Amino acid sequence: MKQKELSIWLRIVLAVGAAFILFLSLLLVPKLGQRAVEHYPELEYMYLPCLIFFWVTAVLVLVFLALIWKIAVEIGRDNSFCYDNAKRLRMCSNLALADVILYLIAGCVLGAMNMLHFALIVAGVVICSIGAAIAVCCAALSHLTRKAADMQAENDLTV
Numbered sequence: 001m002k003q004k005e006l007s008i009w010l011r012i013v014l015a016v017g018a019a020f021i022l023f024l025s026l027l028l029v030p031k032l033g034q035r036a037v038e039h040y041p042e043l044e045y046m047y048l049p050c051l052i053f054f055w056v057t058a059v060l061v062l063v064f065l066a067l068i069w070k071i072a073v074e075i076g077r078d079n080s081f082c083y084d085n086a087k088r089l090r091m092c093s094n095l096a097l098a099d100v101i102l103y104l105i106a107g108c109v110l111g112a113m114n115m116l117h118f119a120l121i122v123a124g125v126v127i128c129s130i131g132a133a134i135a136v137c138c139a140a141l142s143h144l145t146r147k148a149a150d151m152q153a154e155n156d157l158t159v
Contacts, residue, residue: 007076011069018065025058046115053106057099064095081148089142096135100128 001009033051037044067088074085107124110116 003078003080004076007072010072010075014065014069014072018062021058021061021065025055029054053102057102060095060099060102064092067092067095081145081152083146083149086142086146086149089138089145093135093138093142096131096138100131100135103127103131 030051033047037047071085071088074080074082079085103124107116107121110120
């Protein structure tokens with residue numbers, strides 16, 4: 001696959017992912033929250049804080065996707081191994097780690113309030129595991145991209 005094709009496919013996948021996150025954030029999660037409040041009116045006070053929490057984490061994911069979009073653009077320009085991409089990957093790692101920390105804090109808060117349902121524990125473990133794996137992969141890719149950019153700069157100086 002050529003650089004341009006790879007860049008286009010990456011951007012298509014990122015656009016679909018962003019659309020899915022926006023669909024979740026603006027339509028599905030608020031509707032599910034309203035249904036939960038209809039069935040359990042005693043939890044109405046939790047609706048808005050939980051919705052705001054989800055929106056904050058969704059913003060982190062959208063920023064992550066925007067950074068990956070910029071990396072995809074650089075790949076299309078045949079500039080995959082540059083210092084800017086290394087920096088973007090480091091920022092992606094930090095965003096994934098921030099998301100994991102937010103979900104851990106939310107789990108602790110819900111546990112302290114005795115509101116941590118088993119399904120929430122499972123979802124939290126899955127989200128935190130995926131987020132931690134993404135953070136580690138982005139950090140490793142950032143390191144490798146920086147090394148490759150160093151080698152490329154050194155090679156350009158010797159020619």
